[in-house]
Amino acid sequence: MPLPTVETETRPSPTWSVIWLHGLGADGNDFAPIVPELVDAAWPGVRFVFPHAPVRPVTVNNNAPMRAWYDIKGLAIADKQDAEGIRASIAEVEALIAREEERGVPASRIILAGFSQGGAMALSAGLRHRETLAGLMILSAYLPLHDTIEAERAGANHATPIFWGHGTADPIVPLVLGEQSRQALESLGHRIDWHSYPMAHQVSLDEIADVRAWLTERFANA
Secondary structure: OOOOEEEEEOOOOOOEEEEEEOOOOOOOOOOHHHHHHHOOOOOOOEEEEEEOOOEEEEHHHOOEEEEOOOOOOOOOOOOOOOHHHHHHHHHHHHHHHHHHHHOOOOHHHEEEEEEOHHHHHHHHHHHHOOOOOOEEEEEOOOOOOOOOHHHHOOHHHOOOOEEEEEEOOOOOOOHHHHHHHHHHHHHOOOOEEEEEEOOOOOOOHHHHHHHHHHHHHHHHOO
16 A cells, blocks of 8 residues: 555646655655645646655664654765665655556656655656656755666666756755765766755755746646
C-alpha cells in the first residue's frame, strides 16, 4: 500500500501529478501550503501529492524516531550512507508513481520533486525509474549512492529535465555537496537547470518564481 499523503488538486480530473517529498523530520504537510503561491492559472489540472515518509530512528538525532526517508548515520550527511533505507524508500516512491498511473496520469506527466532528504530521494528514484518522467525538481539536496548511479540509472530518464535549486549559505546540505552531485550527473550527460540563491536551508520567493517558470515549461512541452 502506498504511503499516506496530503493531496491538493488545482482543478477536477487533473492530468498532471507532482509528487513532492519532504525533508528529514517534517511530513507531507510541510510544502502543501506553498501550492497557492506556486500555481499559475494557465496551468492544466495538477494533483500535488505530498507523502509522509515512514517513521524511523535517526542516528545523528540520538536515535529519536521521526519521519525520514533513510537514516543519517554521520555528522556529514553523505557519510556512512544508509543504502538499505534509501533503496526501501525508492520502492515507496515507485509505489506512489504507480498509483498516479492507476489514477490516469502517465509517467510522462509526473514530476518528482523534493526538498533536502526528499530531494535526494527524488533524484535517486527518478534517475532509476524505468519510464520517462516529465521532470525532477530538486531543492537543497544532493545525490546519495553516487557510486552506483551510473550502473543503475535507467535509460528512460537520461534526458529528463532537472531543476536544481540550492542556497549558497546552506549549513545542512553544503553548497559544495550539491555542486559535486550536479557535476557528477552532468559528467554522465544529464541536463541540469542549476540555480543558487543567497539563502540557508530553505526555499525563497525567488526560487518559487523560478520553479513556477520551470513547471510552466514542462506543462507546455507535453
